[in-house]
Amino acid sequence: MGKRNRNVGIIGIGQTEYSSHKEHQNQVEMVNEGVRYALEDAGITLDDIDCVIHGNMELFEMVHQPDLWHSLGSGAYGKEQLRITTGGTTGASLVCAADNLVASGMYDVVMAIGLEKLQEGHTTGGITNMADPLWFRHLQTGALTATTATMMMEEFGEERAKRAAMKYRIMMDKHACLNPRAHRRFGLDYDQIDDLMNTSPQLVGELRLIHMCSQSDGACVMIFASEEKAKKLCKNPVWIRDHITVHREETFNNFGIEMPEMTHHYAARKLFERNGVTNPVEYFDVFEMYDPSAWWGLDWAREFLLLKGDEHIRLLEDGEFDLDGKLPINPSGGVTASNPIGATAMLRPAEAAMQIRGDAGPQQIKKEVRHALASGFGGTLWTVLIMLEKDLDWQEV
Amino acid sequence: MKRVAVCAVAQYKCDSNIWHKRFQGMLLDVLEDIQKQTGMHFSEDGGVRSIVSSSDDVFDARTISDNGMTDVLGAHYREEEKMAQESLNALGYAMSIIRSGHEDVVYVAGHCKESQGESRNMCTNLSYDPFYCRSLGLDYTNVAALQARVYMAKSGLTEEQMAKIVVRARQWAAKNPYANATEQVELGEVMYSPMLCDPIRTLHAYPVSDGAVAFLLASEEKAHEYTDNPVWLTGFGSCMDSYFLGDRDLASNFALKKAAGRAYNMAGVKDAAEEIDLAEVMDCFAYQQPMWLEGLGFCGDGEGAQFIDEGGLEKYHVNLSGGMLAGNPIMTSGLYRAAEAVIQLKGEAGEHQASGVSRAVAQSTTGGAGQFHTVVVLER
Numbered sequence: 001m002g003k004r005n006r007n008v009g010i011i012g013i014g015q016t017e018y019s020s021h022k023e024h025q026n027q028v029e030m031v032n033e034g035v036r037y038a039l040e041d042a043g044i045t046l047d048d049i050d051c052v053i054h055g056n057m058e059l060f061e062m063v064h065q066p067d068l069w070h071s072l073g074s075g076a077y078g079k080e081q082l083r084i085t086t087g088g089t090t091g092a093s094l095v096c097a098a099d100n101l102v103a104s105g106m107y108d109v110v111m112a113i114g115l116e117k118l119q120e121g122h123t124t125g126g127i128t129n130m131a132d133p134l135w136f137r138h139l140q141t142g143a144l145t146a147t148t149a150t151m152m153m154e155e156f157g158e159e160r161a162k163r164a165a166m167k168y169r170i171m172m173d174k175h176a177c178l179n180p181r182a183h184r185r186f187g188l189d190y191d192q193i194d195d196l197m198n199t200s201p202q203l204v205g206e207l208r209l210i211h212m213c214s215q216s217d218g219a220c221v222m223i224f225a226s227e228e229k230a231k232k233l234c235k236n237p238v239w240i241r242d243h244i245t246v247h248r249e250e251t252f253n254n255f256g257i258e259m260p261e262m263t264h265h266y267a268a269r270k271l272f273e274r275n276g277v278t279n280p281v282e283y284f285d286v287f288e289m290y291d292p293s294a295w296w297g298l299d300w301a302r303e304f305l306l307l308k309g310d311e312h313i314r315l316l317e318d319g320e321f322d323l324d325g326k327l328p329i330n331p332s333g334g335v336t337a338s339n340p341i342g343a344t345a346m347l348r349p350a351e352a353a354m355q356i357r358g359d360a361g362p363q364q365i366k367k368e369v370r371h372a373l374a375s376g377f378g379g380t381l382w383t384v385l386i387m388l389e390k391d392l393d394w395q396e397v
Numbered sequence: 398m399k400r401v402a403v404c405a406v407a408q409y410k411c412d413s414n415i416w417h418k419r420f421q422g423m424l425l426d427v428l429e430d431i432q433k434q435t436g437m438h439f440s441e442d443g444g445v446r447s448i449v450s451s452s453d454d455v456f457d458a459r460t461i462s463d464n465g466m467t468d469v470l471g472a473h474y475r476e477e478e479k480m481a482q483e484s485l486n487a488l489g490y491a492m493s494i495i496r497s498g499h500e501d502v503v504y505v506a507g508h509c510k511e512s513q514g515e516s517r518n519m520c521t522n523l524s525y526d527p528f529y530c531r532s533l534g535l536d537y538t539n540v541a542a543l544q545a546r547v548y549m550a551k552s553g554l555t556e557e558q559m560a561k562i563v564v565r566a567r568q569w570a571a572k573n574p575y576a577n578a579t580e581q582v583e584l585g586e587v588m589y590s591p592m593l594c595d596p597i598r599t600l601h602a603y604p605v606s607d608g609a610v611a612f613l614l615a616s617e618e619k620a621h622e623y624t625d626n627p628v629w630l631t632g633f634g635s636c637m638d639s640y641f642l643g644d645r646d647l648a649s650n651f652a653l654k655k656a657a658g659r660a661y662n663m664a665g666v667k668d669a670a671e672e673i674d675l676a677e678v679m680d681c682f683a684y685q686q687p688m689w690l691e692g693l694g695f696c697g698d699g700e701g702a703q704f705i706d707e708g709g710l711e712k713y714h715v716n717l718s719g720g721m722l723a724g725n726p727i728m729t730s731g732l733y734r735a736a737e738a739v740i741q742l743k744g745e746a747g748e749h750q751a752s753g754v755s756r757a758v759a760q761s762t763t764g765g766a767g768q769f770h771t772v773v774v775l776e777r
Contacts, residue, residue: 005399005498026528052637055481057461058454064523065453065482068764069640076637078655081769082490085454085481087461093478097490103497105398106489106633106663130460245476249467266474379464 007392008102009230009237010353012042012111012223018183018338021119022217027061031115032073034219038111039075042223044233049223050107051080053097055090055114056342059129060121074113087130088290089245090114091220091346092376092384096243098224108229114343115219123215123341130379132250144212146205148295153206156310162206164313166193169211169294169336171322176333178363183216183338211294211336218340220347227392238353238372241387241394244271250380263383264303264375271385272306276397280305281315281327285369286355288348290377291334301329304375304385323365331355331363345376349386356390401492402620402627403775404613405434406736411577411608411724414512420457423609424469424508431611435623437504439471445613447500448477449491451484451507453728455520458513470506480507483679484610485731485761485771489633491614501616502623508609509726517605517727524764530641537681537727538602540765542594544647545684549596551648552687554702556596559683560587563600563722565710566680570719572749575733577724578604601683606724610732612739628742632666632774634659640768648699653692653760653770661694664774666756669694673774675714675741675757677734679721685767686722689760690715693772714751717741731761735773742777 014037016022022030039045052074054067063069067076067083074081082101086093091114098110124142131140152161170190176182188196200208230237246263268280277283289304291297301321302312320326332351335344352372354360370391376384407430409415409423418426431437438444448470452462459465463479470477480487484507491503511517521537548554564584570576582600590600613623620627636655639645657669666672676693680686687701695713696704709715716722718737725733738757740746755777763769 003498005496026526028526058481058523059460062523063527064455064520065763066524067482067637068524068768069526071637071768072640077639078651079637080635080656080659081637082480082486082635083482084478084490085461086477086479087464097478097493100497100499101490101493103499104493105496106493126460129458130464132465133458245478246474247467247472247477249473250464263474379461379467 005103005105007227008099008224008240009227009234010222010240011225011230011234011237012038012044013350013354014038014041014221015181015350016218017181018216018218018340020183020216022117027066027117028070028073030117030217030219031070031113034113034221035073035075038221038223042234046075048109049075049079049111051101051110052076053082053084053094053110053112055083055085055094056116057085057087057126060123060126060341061117062121086378086382088341088378089345089376089382089384090342090378091344092348092386093245094346095222095349095386096245096384099240099243102224102226109223109225111221111223112346113219113221114346116340116342117217118215118340119217141204143292144204144207146207148299149206152295152299156313162197163193164316165211165294165298166197168298168316172330172334172336175323175331175363176337179333180361182333184214207293207295213292213335213339214337216338216340218338218343220343220350222346222350236357238356239389239392241389242271242275243384243386245384247379247382262303263381264300267383267385268304268306271387274397275387276395284327284371284373286331286352286365286372287327287329288332288352288374289329289334290345290348290375291330291336292377294336297334328365331360331365345378345384348374348376349388352388356388399496400617401495401630402615402617403630403739404615404620404623404627405431406739407431407611408575408733408736409609410575411606413577413605413724415510415607420508420510420609421466421469424466424506427506427609427611428469428471431613435613437613437623439475445471445502445504446475447494447503448472448475449480449487449503449505450477451480451487451728452509453481455523456509456511456514456728471504483731483761483763483771484729485735485759485773486635488612488630488735488773489635489771492630492633495614495616501619503614505612505614506609507729507732509728510607511605511726512607535765537765538597539594540642541682542597543642544766545596545682547647548684548688552699552702554684554687556588557584558702558705559601560584561705562683562686563587566716566719566722569717569749570723573718576719577606597682603681603721604724606726608726608729608733610729610736612732626743628739629776630773631776632660632664634663635769635771638768642766647766650688650692652767653689656770656772657693660772660774666774669758673756673758675738675751675754677716677718677720677737677759679730679734679761680716681721683722686720693758693760714754717749717751731759731771734759734761735775738775742775
């Protein structure tokens with residue numbers, strides 16, 4: 001990354017509630033609800049928006065170029081509009097795109113819309129359809145895999161790994177129970193760890209139903225403005241400091257038996273290096289992570305935070321990822337609680353930005369949040385990582 | 398603001414059924430072509446780190462259609478974002494990546510294989526909402542027919558003029574090594590070709606096409622590392638019209654006029670008819686060529702038919718590639734339009750080279766009857 005042309009602030013955030021069914025509204029109405037909340041939050045009208053960017057996955061709802069129809073509710077009529085999709089990372093890619101579009105000077109105010117109405121399609125079928133029709137499609141099981149569970153049990157022992165993954169899951173549910181928009185709010189407690197470890201239905205190996213993310217309906221909308229405009233329009237804009245995207249090939253076995261560096265680790269390493277962050281656990285005040293399952297969430301904490309050995313498990317066991325811990329992870333409840341796929345990766349920077357603003361609601365972290373990290377996940381282990389700041393006071397490295 | 402250079406373009410020769418290559422194969426060919434022209438690479442040290450792809454999940458019948466081509470995009474451990482829209486928008490977005498300071502070099506590649514689906518109309522029918530319009534059977538062909546009627550009434554465009562457009566398109570296509578439909582046709586053949594969707598005849602419609610295109614863009618400071626002959630991407634604009642046909646004036650060019658106005662404004666073009674000397678328009682159907690030229694400001698409202706009779710197509714070097722009528726895949730047409738404009742401006746168009754062109758416009762559209770338009774301005 002070179003020198004930024006100009007800074008970009010987040011000035012509006014709108015979220016619908018997330019749920020398994022939204023029978024009271026169609027896609028257009030759901031998009032419109034998110035757009036209205038975001039405009040209201042920013043205190044602006046559609047007249048202030050220069051460009052709308054839109055993202056969701058066509059084969060989940062089976063609508064080709066859905067932005068054309070959604071323009072009835074998205075506010076794109078008469079405006080510039082782009083559509084960017086990258087699978088699970090879509091929402092985060094839209095945030096990166098908005099940052100680029102505004103920083104470029106081509107647009108002053110950009111509105112990004114991520115959505116999914118998974119009720120209207122077959123999610124696992126849709127995900128399976130991403131696999132190569134000749135080689136992998138007949139093997140693919142949607143997003144369900146227990147490879148990480150197996151590897152963690154091997155590395156840390158079965159009992160400790162299973163207990164940690166379930167503790168992570170219950171922690172997420174506790175956070176979700178605070179979040180009025182979260183989809184799944186079970187009211188789980190830590191005394192259920194042993195019970196759930198054995199009784200939750202197995203999906204694949206030790207990946208159990210309770211570990212896995214939901215299928216949700218919902219939309220998330222964010223509004224971005226140039227520094228000049230953001231300061232004019234908004235009392236407390238949240239600043240985008242930097243972002244990085246790392247993709248990788250779809251096949252997992254092209255590199256011999258050595259596991260290649262995970263994109264999460266690569267992304268974090270590069271991003272932190274170029275921004276002078278040496279100790280991410282100390283530096284960041286909150287981390288909104290795209291955690292598609294409890295196993296992945298816990299495992300990826302090690303990758304994203306550049307931890308070694310069992311440091312991530314110890315941090316979890318010691319309560320350091322709790323809301324009052326050293327680095328709270330997913331105060332929103334994360335992806336195991338709410339997962340409207342095209343919006344999911346946008347929820348991460350959206351929730352992180354609300355933590356920085358201090359108006360996240362019941363899930364607000366008590367201590368001041370100045371530096372936030374947000375991740376997106378999609379494709380075949382693709383990563384987007386975004387750094388958000390409360391103040392425009394960081395040093396260029 | 399940083400200037401953005403087009404360092405190189407590569408086009409895969411369009412065909413109606415590239416059965417012998419998967420889309421990955423076409424993309425690999427255009428990538429290697431760009432590498433050969435520029436020496437670009439993807440290594441950690443000074444290589445390209447940012448890639449914008451363009452493709453469509455429905456046409457590819459794959460969720461996350463860019464997932465199966467990370468390797469042939471050079472995107473392994475690199476940044477890649479997919480423009481899930483008509484491909485010309487990928488150029489505009491790539492331009493913003495460079496101007497923002499985020500990256501200095503961006504590789505852009507788009508593809509589409511219309512031949513893979515049983516019918517492209519089935520794909521575009523899916524763009525209509527599942528409640529009202531989809532069950533009516535609307536698709537991009539029959540919706541265009543409604544627009545064709547309205548535009549013919551407004552401009553007086555005749556069967557004969559539409560036939561002339563197709564005959565001319567085929568003549569230019571024969572000189573373009575990347576065009577699909579190069580077989581020559583006569584006026585009568587076009588005028589009496591079977592009715593596809595009244596008033597659109599079979600030969601008024603672009604043939605089913607497969608293809609892929611790649612671009613290498615760089616900031617002014619970096620461009621010299623890849624080319625001695627850059628073309629500058631100076632303007633980009635788009636606009637969305639309403640969704641329901643009944644809410645639109647189908648012959649008004651509402652979205653195209655706004656998109657063009659934005660692109661011209663960015664490029665500092667005040668009067669397109671005075672300042673632009675080459676146009677590549679996405680004419681999926683013959684009537685669209687004069688209509689889009691009106692929208693781009695080369696002639697007045699409703700004057701497109703007359704413009705053709707008065708030699709406007711030669712004056713402004715319109716679609717010397719053969720245009721969309723000669724066959725490009727629908728999601729990738731915009732990049733083919735822009736690629737032709739680039740090689741013309743570079744003076745590398747060979748047999749169909751125009752002389753004295755210094756500023757070009759390329760246009761593309763998505764949605765029924767041009768619901769959404771995109772325009773870019775390119776300059777020497």
